[in-house]
Amino acid sequence: MRIIIRENAEELSKIAAQQIIDGYTPGMRLGVATGSTPLGLYKALREAHAAGDFSMAGSSAWALDEYVGIPADHPERYFNVLHTELVKDGGVGLFEADLHTPDGGAEDPKVAAKEYDAAIAPGVDIQILGLGRNGHIGFNEPGGGLASRTHVDVLTASTREANARFFDNDMDRVPTFCVTQGLGTIMSAKKIVLLAFGTDKAEAVEQLIEGAVSQLWPATVLQHHVDVTVYIDEAAASRLELLDYYRTLEQL
Numbered sequence: 001m002r003i004i005i006r007e008n009a010e011e012l013s014k015i016a017a018q019q020i021i022d023g024y025t026p027g028m029r030l031g032v033a034t035g036s037t038p039l040g041l042y043k044a045l046r047e048a049h050a051a052g053d054f055s056m057a058g059s060s061a062w063a064l065d066e067y068v069g070i071p072a073d074h075p076e077r078y079f080n081v082l083h084t085e086l087v088k089d090g091g092v093g094l095f096e097a098d099l100h101t102p103d104g105g106a107e108d109p110k111v112a113a114k115e116y117d118a119a120i121a122p123g124v125d126i127q128i129l130g131l132g133r134n135g136h137i138g139f140n141e142p143g144g145g146l147a148s149r150t151h152v153d154v155l156t157a158s159t160r161e162a163n164a165r166f167f168d169n170d171m172d173r174v175p176t177f178c179v180t181q182g183l184g185t186i187m188s189a190k191k192i193v194l195l196a197f198g199t200d201k202a203e204a205v206e207q208l209i210e211g212a213v214s215q216l217w218p219a220t221v222l223q224h225h226v227d228v229t230v231y232i233d234e235a236a237a238s239r240l241e242l243l244d245y246y247r248t249l250e251q252l
């Protein structure tokens, strides 16, 4: 696990975007997260596209998750969020037809989950991840299996509370169910880029990097992946015991 620690999220988002640009190959499959954390990274990719330095034309993007039962035109439906970030007004050059999200509106979301998992196989080239305060990645909440594939899951009260800010601060409006890539699906990505900012994430970051691998902290499964880079700000890194060691390692 490579650990990159910087003062603030803006700087980290730019460095992470550069990693995506450097690792980009035409036709690649990019796994994309939603939530607040990757917004600076997407902005940096849009700026690179506008400057003519990067384009995802002919490549595809694959969402981590989607709410079940959210209206198709709801602004917080993850397809719509990612469309705004990556497709709209030129975005990162991605074509709408190449933006894939699990079908949260399917008659049978379990079938939709299986189909999505099959479509992603054998795994995306680079997966971008955020990190939940409770250690979730995608919507794999604590207590789910470490080897799970794309499935229907239940959002915990803590996650719904955290996401209420996207739903007029009304937790009752946050959907209860979702379709999410499983941890096994996420682990099938060739390369993983995880970002986490702020003190709210410090405990989850501590577990991710220094905790025991456990389904109680789902992100800890990433300790078994061969190519993970974690971008964290000073606040998110504040509970790490081996901080000096990680800073030195980064210089290698």
Ligand code: F6R
Pocket (backbone or CB within 6 Å): 032, 033, 034, 035, 036, 037, 038, 064, 065, 129, 130, 131, 132, 133, 136, 137, 138, 139
């Ligand atoms: C979103 C997702 C989640 C978020 C996590 C952090 O697609 O998969 O795991 O990355 O909940 O959310 P933010 O970035 O809003 O703190």
